[in-house]
Amino acid sequence: MEENRYLTFALGKGRLAKKTLALFERIGITCEEMKDKDTRKLIFVNEEEKMRFFLSKGPDVPTYVEYGAADIGIVGEDTILEENRKIFEVLDLGFGKCRMCVCGPNEAGELLQKREWIRVASKYPRIAKDYFYNKKHQTVEIIKLNGSIELAPMVGLSEVIVDIVETGSTLRENGLQVLEEVCPLSARMVVNPVSMKMEHERITRLIALLKEELSKETIETR
Numbered sequence: 001m002e003e004n005r006y007l008t009f010a011l012g013k014g015r016l017a018k019k020t021l022a023l024f025e026r027i028g029i030t031c032e033e034m035k036d037k038d039t040r041k042l043i044f045v046n047e048e049e050k051m052r053f054f055l056s057k058g059p060d061v062p063t064y065v066e067y068g069a070a071d072i073g074i075v076g077e078d079t080i081l082e083e084n085r086k087i088f089e090v091l092d093l094g095f096g097k098c099r100m101c102v103c104g105p106n107e108a109g110e111l112l113q114k115r116e117w118i119r120v121a122s123k124y125p126r127i128a129k130d131y132f133y134n135k136k137h138q139t140v141e142i143i144k145l146n147g148s149i150e151l152a153p154m155v156g157l158s159e160v161i162v163d164i165v166e167t168g169s170t171l172r173e174n175g176l177q178v179l180e181e182v183c184p185l186s187a188r189m190v191v192n193p194v195s196m197k198m199e200h201e202r203i204t205r206l207i208a209l210l211k212e213e214l215s216k217e218t219i220e221t222r
């Protein structure tokens with residue numbers, strides 16, 4: 001591979017990006033440009049390491065990585081499952097832990113148990129479909145929403161929702177609860193399959209450094 005090629009990282013905007021940069025700092029990779037809160041720049045460069053970073057909407061990260069516009073992406077497992085792109089998932093970063101759950105009012109529990117035909121609202125129609133059709137063998141109508149999913153059962157749009165639960169406070173404050181758990185989630189590192197071959201050495205070295213740093217955390221919290 002040509003020596004001066006930049007390794008490009010796509011980071012999902014928000015908390016995950018902040019935690020990713022903090023983790024990278026611990027292994028000696030910094031990006032000072034990115035720390036300027038007022039900047040309107042979109043791409044940040046670390047010349048020494050020959051690395052470039054950019055922030056994008058979470059669901060766009062797997063797209064950038066599949067097409068090779070980014071070699072590496074950091075994004076939640078929820079987005080990886082929903083986007084279903086041709087990318088390699090190489091590392092569980094251990095942060096951004098939460099759960100994908102079927103939630104609703106208490107009464108909806110019975111409809112789930114009896115496998116009744118229900119309406120399911122979600123920002124994650126693929127995950128919801130896979131769960132109900134392939135795992136539960138329950139026929140449902142899936143309604144795609146873009147946010148504030150908890151509203152759906154409250155205003156009568158659906159009986160249940162499939163959504164992320166982190167602290168559970170959104171559910172509690174709206175009289176809803178977890179009825180079934182679909183899967184646990186956390187932040188993952190994903191890699192473009194061609195980059196994995198062409199930049200094998202740099203990428204495997206990075207993964208090894210990150211793994212080592214993350215294992216220190218496990219030891220410290222024991």
Ligand code: PRP
Nearest residue numbers: 147148149163164165166167168169170
């Ligand atoms: C997510 C998710 C829940 C909430 C869960 O929404 O969709 O609404 O966080 O977190 P909690 O269990 O800690 O309350 P987000 O804030 O990303 O916004 P959105 O509703 O617009 O998707």
